[in-house]
Amino acid sequence: MSPLPATPDTPPVSAPESAAEERSARLAVTLFPLLILAGGAVAVLTPGTFTGMGPWINPLLGIIMFGMGLTLTAPDFALIAKRPVPVVIGVVAQFMIMPILGWLIAAALGLPPALAAGVILVGCCPGGTASNVVAYLAKGDVALSVAMTSVSTLLAPLLTPVLALWLAGQYMPVDAGSMAFSIVQIVLLPVLLGLAVRRFLPSLVARCLPVLPWLSVGAITLVVVAVVSGSAGIIFSAGLLVLVAVILHNGLGYALGYGAARLFRLPTASRRTTAIEVGMQNSGLAAGLARQYLTPEAALPGAIFSIWHNVSGAVLAAYWRRRDARSATATPASPASSQHI
Template structure:
């Protein structure tokens, strides 16, 4: 039964979530990088380069097992997901910029995640695990890029149909998100709470410090307040469901999925004060 969950249901759940995200995207979201070059560049550099580097710093400070170390780095390698778009909306940040960053990073990480994971596994796990880069690229393409493309195609053909499907799918997406976290916890239930104690602080540090860094790095370059909060959220909020699915369903390592599960449990506690502060700070601010 557990093999069925990880080989079939877990990838399908993520594919449905990514399909739902595709229903919200258009080609204009990818072209927006031209009209928002500075904000987009800062967001992508933070997310694709500086966040993985900070992840390396975190795992060098905290003594984690090899699998937890690679699992935390996997989380840092992942793009922002549809969750970051939703939180940007709640925070009254720049949702268009959030969607743009999520869309572009989701495409780019199909390449960066396999490459970075290969390096991480080689450094921290050595001969314990061998990794064929294609073994990550192909599943990521199938469960992330293809569903997004199908969703975008449907929206391009009919916004009405896309909106109708999105309304039906939205409640299920939340259920899929909960299912993926629950599956990760259940698969590693014998040692999950021990690993939770080990991973909680590093995961929180990755989330909180990078949200703060995202905001202040944008403000230093004179990005407006709403876009700065968007960059903060995109920098600090990762697609934990993707991290769990890659760890559990592609790499077949339940312990490696633990940081993603811990992140899913703790993330909402850290973003609530950010959302409240962003809503207050953005009130009356001209963009």
């Protein structure tokens, strides 16, 4: 299996096949939110130190998406032709469930317009490939996870601006055309460039792969620092409300994603993967777009989501693994041995 791709939500991690690789994947999922949480805390305490970082957000996101392209291979896309149904179910659920959930949560909590638009924009973005590592740890279908993330990422230049205009546009103006062009620049072109470099310079890319996790971690930490430093004031006044919105958005995304897969009778591994793909978002992209096209405050939900969904994903994966372990020790006749979520 090819390495798991890198996005603003996780460093690239090769599909783990040994105990050492599994420990590495767990470390990535655990350490990454701690690093960006530390960066965010520093930005809150000394916001003036980082006020000049705003223009660097989009280039940093482009670098990370280039890293994603470097880690993708032809088999990742071949799965789409071999097993189109679960891929389509996951991608449709991604772009239906999360945007509408964001809109409903913003309305239910009575969020201010900028924060409401930011929550909705997180829901309109494609899946983040932290989901690929979490799908592995949860004993999900990793190949399906990579395929879903790749397809949703490639569809983002079209669907993200349209959905944002429809839902977030109720709270503040959204320039969908300019946003689409930015997503092409930030996401699509870097991914395609990475794919081309991997295709024509595979030996060079193989030597660079070990460095990509640290590049991605550093880049997304800087993105979060830039976003938080521009929103330090609102963090103290509405930070708890935003956290509640993020937790609801992420958790309900898991539940409804799993339910959608179960409705179509996908196997357990695919249900887990779909839940993770729907619940985990490319929130770094959301933060960057919000800061550029909405307001600095609107970028705050994306920054907080970047931290939270890594934590919740690791917890969900641990729960499923423990459940499987209990099922494995049950007798064959026990219901627990044949039924689990």
